[in-house]
Amino acid sequence: MLDKLKSSFHGTPPNGDPSRRKFHFSFWYFLMALLIFSLIQDYIVARKTDVIPYSEFKHYVIEDKVKNLLLKQDEITGVLTEDSKARKDQPFVTVRVDDPELVKLLDTKKISYTGYYESKWLATLFSWILPLVFFILIWRFLMGRMGGGPQGVLSVGKARAKIYAEREVGITFEDVAGIDEAKQELEEIVEFLKTPEKFTQLGGKIPKGVLLVGAPGTGKTLLAKAVAGESGVTFFSMSGSDFVEMFVGVGAARVRDLFSQAKENAPCIIFVDELDALGKARGLGVMGGHDEREQTLNQLLVEMDGFDPNVGVIIMAATNRPEILDPALLRPGRFDRHVAIDRPDVSGREAILKLHSKEVKLAKDVDIAKVAALTPGFVGADLANLVNEAALLTARRDKKSVGMAEFQEAIDRIIGGLEKKNRVMNEKEKRIVAYHESGHALVAMSAPTADPVNKVSIIPRGIAALGYTQQLPTEDRYLMTREELLDRLSVLLGGRVAEELIFGDISTGAQNDLQRATDIARSMVTEYGMSEKLGLVTYAKERRPLFLDTGFSPAKEYSDGTAREIDSEVSRLLDEAHDLVRKILTEKKQQLEVIAQKLLEQETILGDELKDLIEKSSASA
Ligand code: ADP
Numbered sequence: 001m002l003d004k005l006k007s008s009f010h011g012t013p014p015n016g017d018p019s020r021r022k023f024h025f026s027f028w029y030f031l032m033a034l035l036i037f038s039l040i041q042d043y044i045v046a047r048k049t050d051v052i053p054y055s056e057f058k059h060y061v062i063e064d065k066v067k068n069l070l071l072k073q074d075e076i077t078g079v080l081t082e083d084s085k086a087r088k089d090q091p092f093v094t095v096r097v098d099d100p101e102l103v104k105l106l107d108t109k110k111i112s113y114t115g116y117y118e119s120k121w122l123a124t125l126f127s128w129i130l131p132l133v134f135f136i137l138i139w140r141f142l143m144g145r146m147g148g149g150p151q152g153v154l155s156v157g158k159a160r161a162k163i164y165a166e167r168e169v170g171i172t173f174e175d176v177a178g179i180d181e182a183k184q185e186l187e188e189i190v191e192f193l194k195t196p197e198k199f200t201q202l203g204g205k206i207p208k209g210v211l212l213v214g215a216p217g218t219g220k221t222l223l224a225k226a227v228a229g230e231s232g233v234t235f236f237s238m239s240g241s242d243f244v245e246m247f248v249g250v251g252a253a254r255v256r257d258l259f260s261q262a263k264e265n266a267p268c269i270i271f272v273d274e275l276d277a278l279g280k281a282r283g284l285g286v287m288g289g290h291d292e293r294e295q296t297l298n299q300l301l302v303e304m305d306g307f308d309p310n311v312g313v314i315i316m317a318a319t320n321r322p323e324i325l326d327p328a329l330l331r332p333g334r335f336d337r338h339v340a341i342d343r344p345d346v347s348g349r350e351a352i353l354k355l356h357s358k359e360v361k362l363a364k365d366v367d368i369a370k371v372a373a374l375t376p377g378f379v380g381a382d383l384a385n386l387v388n389e390a391a392l393l394t395a396r397r398d399k400k401s402v403g404m405a406e407f408q409e410a411i412d413r414i415i416g417g418l419e420k421k422n423r424v425m426n427e428k429e430k431r432i433v434a435y436h437e438s439g440h441a442l443v444a445m446s447a448p449t450a451d452p453v454n455k456v457s458i459i460p461r462g463i464a465a466l467g468y469t470q471q472l473p474t475e476d477r478y479l480m481t482r483e484e485l486l487d488r489l490s491v492l493l494g495g496r497v498a499e500e501l502i503f504g505d506i507s508t509g510a511q512n513d514l515q516r517a518t519d520i521a522r523s524m525v526t527e528y529g530m531s532e533k534l535g536l537v538t539y540a541k542e543r544r545p546l547f548l549d550t551g552f553s554p555a556k557e558y559s560d561g562t563a564r565e566i567d568s569e570v571s572r573l574l575d576e577a578h579d580l581v582r583k584i585l586t587e588k589k590q591q592l593e594v595i596a597q598k599l600l601e602q603e604t605i606l607g608d609e610l611k612d613l614i615e616k617s618s619a620s621a
């Protein structure tokens with residue numbers, strides 16, 4: 001995603017590459033200058049100084065025509081007071097030969113001479129300092145490549161930081177389709193960024209951090225940009241993986257840099273893509289920890305805590321794995337607002353397809369609704385890709401407009417790719433999931449104390465769930481009665497019982513439901529004293545967080561006999577709930593069918609619609 005940003009980038013350029021080029025240039029300039037300098041020097045020296053044979057020199061000495069003699073190790077320089085061509089004060093040089101008589105001769109002629117101590121600085125320079133400088137330059141160049149930047153360690157944070165700032169994003173909510181719920185949730189943020197005064201005057205609290213949770217390609221980046229575009233603020237973006245560098249401290253410096261830039265440009269949005277790359281729970285690293293990542297994460301937490309949201313900086317982050325994030329990131333005052341972005345359902349896909357095919361010429365036979373129906377499991381990015389593929393196929397076939405055949409072929413191609421990633425369900429699986437979820441929903445709607453259903457869906461969500469039934473509690477609960485717990489058990493079993501009734505067979509899809517049902521039943525028996533047989537004694541130890549489980553189970557404080565009794569009570573509770581649910585669903589099989597059919601057709605059903613469906617079908621039965 002960030003690569004795409006590069007091309008549409010309007011703000012300050014990333015300052016890494018150009019400066020590296022400059023460094024390169026100046027190095028060559030330096031070499032050139034050195035060469036020219038030595039040439040000039042040679043020329044001047046050569047012109048001024050006569051080179052004369054030693055014999056001639058000796059001759060001049062005898063004639064007393066030399067002065068300012070300098071005796072070097074292997075040459076003699078001096079000035080001729082008068083030479084054969086009658087020039088005055090002509091500098092000369094001659095090669096020194098082994099002539100012990102020379103000094104005696106000079107003494108007798110009373111010509112002044114000095115020995116010469118040849119300083120070794122030039123030799124040292126060439127044999128030591130130059131290579132050293134050269135190595136340092138190479139080292140810094142490599143450091144720059146690895147992330148430090150050519151400016152060196154001191155300004156490491158600024159160098160090459162992939163911070164992209166866009167002043168006019170040019171994307172609005174109109175460019176985002178099919179994820180209306182998420183859009184609605186972000187409307188408030190837009191309001192705030194547009195008129196922060198309105199909120200601050202009322203003393204309203206604005207979230208600092210918004211976490212967008214959804215599968216890759218569902219439009220998280222797009223949505224964040226749309227928020228910036230709608231509110232007309234600068235959009236800073238950076239990928240979580242860019243923060244994690246080889247050198248300790250670099251990432252933290254980048255975080256600091258990002259926030260200080262953002263604060264200067266407030267109001268604005270900071271968008272951190274792939275938050276999980278940087279925000280993985282601390283201490284869960286493969287090799288016992290990752291210093292650099294921890295430092296960076298800590299810096300992010302510090303920065304988030306340290307600024308006043310009223311300055312108008314909102315941090316948005318995207319992840320598709322919220323469960324591995326460090327809990328500290330999700331605490332109040334940090335990323336406490338979560339916006340789920342689901343894969344789009346049929347009507348969502350239709351909207352996205354329409355949006356992306358706006359600029360494409362469609363043939364008359366193209367039915368976008370049908371294309372949407374043929375693409376379950378596709379996310380926004382897949383659909384954009386689909387339209388593009390279909391258009392490319394059309395061009396290759398020299399056709400004037402994109403027809404259904406091209407769409408069909410493009411779908412087949414993309415599904416081929418998605419199947420490898422396990423992202424499309426076959427028809428049979430889809431039917432099973434539809435009945436399973438209908439079972440949950442119907443039981444939830446029939447059980448007297450169960451929370452009303454908000455949404456049923458057979459669109460896969462998260463890693464494991466193939467579909468989901470979402471219940472919304474009508475009020476906050478601190479206590480639950482025995483009856484409520486039993487109803488909860490029933491709802492959990494509803495999915496599996498529906499599968500039994502319709503297919504006469506059961507799938508592995510209910511595993512998580514059964515796990516949770518068993519947990520509830522066991523808690524009822526061992527913690528809440530809700531079993532007549534075992535009475536009021538509690539048997540459970542304090543629960544530990546799952547990931548801290550060291551593999552040692554706490555010592556049992558009850559006998560094996562009691563353990564057996566607990567197990568039998570738990571399974572009795574589950575069996576009773578199972579029978580009850582089976583009875584309910586057998587009676588309401590007609591309604592189950594209706595809900596499942598509707599689910600297969602439109603993939604999601606919202607609460608009100610579900611209520612209508614149930615009422616209508618029970619009236620007709
Ligand atoms: P994410 O950040 O969730 O991985 P992106 O925002 O990068 O997904 O989406 C990639 C592209 O897919 C977008 O640029 C857009 O063209 C398309 N796209 C994704 N979701 C939608 C959507 N809801 N509406 C329109 N286009 C979408």
Ligand code: ZN
Nearest residue numbers: 440495510513
């Ligand atoms: Zn289920």
